[in-house]
Amino acid sequence: MDNFEYHNPVRIVFGKGSIAELRKLIPANARILMTYGGGSIKANGVYDQVRKALKGRRILEFGGIEPNPRYETLMRAVALGRGKKIDFLLAVGGGSVLDGTKFIAAAIPYRKGDPWAIVSEGAAVESAVALGSVLTLPATGSEMNTFAVISRNSSNEKLAFGSPHCYPRFSVLDPTVTFSLPPRQVKNGVVDAFVHVCEQYLTYENHAPLQARLAEAILLTLVEEGPKTIARPTDYAARANLMWSATMALNGLIGVGVPQDWATHTIGHEITALYGLDHAQTLAVVLPGVLASQKARKRGRLAQCAERVFGVKGGSPARRAEAGIRKIEGFFRSLGVKTRLSEYGIDADRCAVQVSERLKGRVPLGEHEALGTKEIAALLRTRA
Amino acid sequence: MDNFEYHNPVRIVFGKGSIAELRKLIPANARILMTYGGGSIKANGVYDQVRKALKGRRILEFGGIEPNPRYETLMRAVALGRGKKIDFLLAVGGGSVLDGTKFIAAAIPYRKGDPWAIVSEGAAVESAVALGSVLTLPATGSEMNTFAVISRNSSNEKLAFGSPHCYPRFSVLDPTVTFSLPPRQVKNGVVDAFVHVCEQYLTYENHAPLQARLAEAILLTLVEEGPKTIARPTDYAARANLMWSATMALNGLIGVGVPQDWATHTIGHEITALYGLDHAQTLAVVLPGVLASQKARKRGRLAQCAERVFGVKGGSPARRAEAGIRKIEGFFRSLGVKTRLSEYGIDADRCAVQVSERLKGRVPLGEHEALGTKEIAALLRTRA
Numbered sequence: 140m141d142n143f144e145y146h147n148p149v150r151i152v153f154g155k156g157s158i159a160e161l162r163k164l165i166p167a168n169a170r171i172l173m174t175y176g177g178g179s180i181k182a183n184g185v186y187d188q189v190r191k192a193l194k195g196r197r198i199l200e201f202g203g204i205e206p207n208p209r210y211e212t213l214m215r216a217v218a219l220g221r222g223k224k225i226d227f228l229l230a231v232g233g234g235s236v237l238d239g240t241k242f243i244a245a246a247i248p249y250r251k252g253d254p255w256a257i258v259s260e261g262a263a264v265e266s267a268v269a270l271g272s273v274l275t276l277p278a279t280g281s282e283m284n285t286f287a288v289i290s291r292n293s294s295n296e297k298l299a300f301g302s303p304h305c306y307p308r309f310s311v312l313d314p315t316v317t318f319s320l321p322p323r324q325v326k327n328g329v330v331d332a333f334v335h336v337c338e339q340y341l342t343y344e345n346h347a348p349l350q351a352r353l354a355e356a357i358l359l360t361l362v363e364e365g366p367k368t369i370a371r372p373t374d375y376a377a378r379a380n381l382m383w384s385a386t387m388a389l390n391g392l393i394g395v396g397v398p399q400d401w402a403t404h405t406i407g408h409e410i411t412a413l414y415g416l417d418h419a420q421t422l423a424v425v426l427p428g429v430l431a432s433q434k435a436r437k438r439g440r441l442a443q444c445a446e447r448v449f450g451v452k453g454g455s456p457a458r459r460a461e462a463g464i465r466k467i468e469g470f471f472r473s474l475g476v477k478t479r480l481s482e483y484g485i486d487a488d489r490c491a492v493q494v495s496e497r498l499k500g501r502v503p504l505g506e507h508e509a510l511g512t513k514e515i516a517a518l519l520r521t522r523a
Numbered sequence: 524m525d526n527f528e529y530h531n532p533v534r535i536v537f538g539k540g541s542i543a544e545l546r547k548l549i550p551a552n553a554r555i556l557m558t559y560g561g562g563s564i565k566a567n568g569v570y571d572q573v574r575k576a577l578k579g580r581r582i583l584e585f586g587g588i589e590p591n592p593r594y595e596t597l598m599r600a601v602a603l604g605r606g607k608k609i610d611f612l613l614a615v616g617g618g619s620v621l622d623g624t625k626f627i628a629a630a631i632p633y634r635k636g637d638p639w640a641i642v643s644e645g646a647a648v649e650s651a652v653a654l655g656s657v658l659t660l661p662a663t664g665s666e667m668n669t670f671a672v673i674s675r676n677s678s679n680e681k682l683a684f685g686s687p688h689c690y691p692r693f694s695v696l697d698p699t700v701t702f703s704l705p706p707r708q709v710k711n712g713v714v715d716a717f718v719h720v721c722e723q724y725l726t727y728e729n730h731a732p733l734q735a736r737l738a739e740a741i742l743l744t745l746v747e748e749g750p751k752t753i754a755r756p757t758d759y760a761a762r763a764n765l766m767w768s769a770t771m772a773l774n775g776l777i778g779v780g781v782p783q784d785w786a787t788h789t790i791g792h793e794i795t796a797l798y799g800l801d802h803a804q805t806l807a808v809v810l811p812g813v814l815a816s817q818k819a820r821k822r823g824r825l826a827q828c829a830e831r832v833f834g835v836k837g838g839s840p841a842r843r844a845e846a847g848i849r850k851i852e853g854f855f856r857s858l859g860v861k862t863r864l865s866e867y868g869i870d871a872d873r874c875a876v877q878v879s880e881r882l883k884g885r886v887p888l889g890e891h892e893a894l895g896t897k898e899i900a901a902l903l904r905t906r907a
Contacts, residue, residue: 140763142538147531153780154526346760349744349768356736363732376730379524383780384733392776396537396767 280389618663664773
């Protein structure tokens with residue numbers, strides 16, 4: 140096990156009816172900016188619950204944060220926040236609203252020029268406006284981590300940043316608010332959480348069996364509970380298990396002291412930036428390619444995953460590893476998420492050239508730094 | 524899954540050489556009181572490492588905190604802390620030093636009379652002196668939770684309290700400092716951590732499969748890694764895995780949203796108070812008795828534990844549940860921890876009468892509140 144530091148101060152308030160707790164969670168005298176997305180929270184009652192919980196508080200709103208939240212949009216919220224001296228941001232939505240709000244939180248006090256530098260150059264975040272969240276979509280884990288992924292229209296970029304200052308003070312997780320989610324978003328969420336776990340688990344053994352088993356615990360739960368949420372949208376237990384699994388998938392815990400491989404996310408972001416695919420769709424396409432490309436290096440863990448998560452028995456480790464990759468892709472497909480570029484109308488050769496070109500300055504990827512532009516192009520071609 | 528709130532802000536600094544990080548972890552101007560136990564930290568080099576890391580800092584010492592830390596001892600540290608205006612407590616030791624230091628932290632600012640009320644009456648802890656820890660013995664999980672168990676000589680009591688103010692700011696976990704631990708303490712630690720998990724897992728199913736699997740992940744790791752630490756004291760990986768498993772066993776995470784059953788600890792504390800057994804020895808005696816007494820109510824989870832943790836296959840759930848209890852007791856015995864009162868020279872009948880009498884005001888115990896004094900006496904008689 141490698142040395143590590145772990146510190147996650149996010150307060151999770153979980154369960155039916157928990158939005159009412161907002162009243163206690165946000166300081167009484169805060170000047171709140173409530174951020175949200177396209178307005179689904181108005182249709183599903185979440186907006187009303189939040190307003191009711193915060194009745195009498197000083198609260199402004201900023202709606203319209205899009206999926207793959209854009210710098211251009213977010214900077215309007217930054218201007219509003221600065222102008223109105225906002226000192227608490229309440230993100231109400233899914234991972235995009237949360238990620239966007241983390242950027243707003245870091246950008247408001249940023250005074251060293253254009254806050255885009257936080258994302259593009261890793262400029263230091265020295266402080267951030269306090270933020271909390273009401274999560275409406277289990278997927279990204281943003282509700283319990285420091286990370287955010289921001290897109291920029293003008294340069295067609297999609298980039299990640301993270302800072303401990305961007306930890307939410309709290310996140311409210313009420314599984315009932317996910318009952319009305321469109322199936323596509325639910326499926327995407329299952330895939331996203333599943334891939335987050337894989338990227339901290341499908342690497343190599345470094346004598347950290349607990350972290351591996353914690354990862355397997357989440358994968359098994361996603362495999363069992365994910366399909367239930369799609370078949371029976373109002374199954375509270377399934378929704379709750381999916382929601383908590385997605386949070387646990389990326390709150391840092393399963394990744395302490397172990398190697399990680401974020402190649403799939405890095406490559407996937409480029410495909411979204413270029414072709415507009417949903418984030419999880421890109422992951423479902425790319426992960427099997429990364430795993431196949433690195434199967435010799437990842438053999439032990441792939442075989443272990445096949446055995447412990449998908450119940451594959453017998454055969455050599457190499458065969459079990461192959462089976463593991465097939466099972467993972469099969470799981471995504473069983474959810475109804477396509478795993479081939481051609482299924483999204485994308486030419487694999489063109490995609491391979493474009494993505495590897497764009498990643499030139501950021502390779503090599505992977506826990507062994509074995510994915511250069513050549514390998515990335517090659518693995519994308521296999522995803523035709 | 525039940526509604527829950529989870530908030531654990533402890534910073535874990537884990538790994539070889541991590542004691543040197545103390546310099547960054549404690550504010551430069553703090554008036555530190557370093558607390559410790561019987562002096563083993565002087566023999567194993569931990570004391571020197573701490574003093575070196577904190578060279579030039581304002582630091583006083585309070586040694587001599589005993590196993591099952593005593594109110595009488597701790598109040599001397601409280602007097603010292605008040606007199607010297609201590610504003611940071613650094614606990615260097617195992618669970619007893621940590622627990623004792625949590626009491627000191629809460630007692631120093633307590634002004635409503637005798638701080639014993641915090642323990643005996645659950646008097647509110649409204650603030651506490653900041654504390655951090657250097658853990659030397661993996662066992663209690665105190666390094667990443669709010670709980671402490673304090674004993675009082677004059678009244679022969681052993682009682683628990685907890686407050687969010689008593690979360691350590693940080694805990695430094697260097698597995699190499701555990702290399703020199705006496706085998707008895709290591710075995711006790713494995714049992715203590717194992718029982719912590721059982722008390723959050725061997726209850727009943729409430730549709731929280733992730734929590735169950737996280738619990739099983741820890742149990743499996745303890746079963747695999749615990750014996751290695753005893754056979755090969757300087758096996759870093761085994762020591763690291765045991766240390767992290769013990770922390771994860773009681774940092775709250777596996778217990779969110781699920782029923783819990785702390786009967787074994789409550790009964791065990793009385794046996795320590797009466798007969799002076801090591802904490803873990805009492806758990807090894809009591810847990811199989813609690814499980815057997817409640818086997819009908821706990822059947823599903825016992826059978827699941829037998830299957831998933833100990834590989835028991837086939838047979839009815841009732842038979843697998845029985846096997847599970849035997850396997851757990853067998854695991855404790857395989858470590859060399861005795862599981863019968865007679866093996867400790869204790870008369871079971873007398874113990875049954877005494878313990879049930881002392882627990883009169885605190886029954887019923889267990890997740891179904893099914894353990895009254897009669898049931899407690901009966902189960903202790905089976906542990907002869």
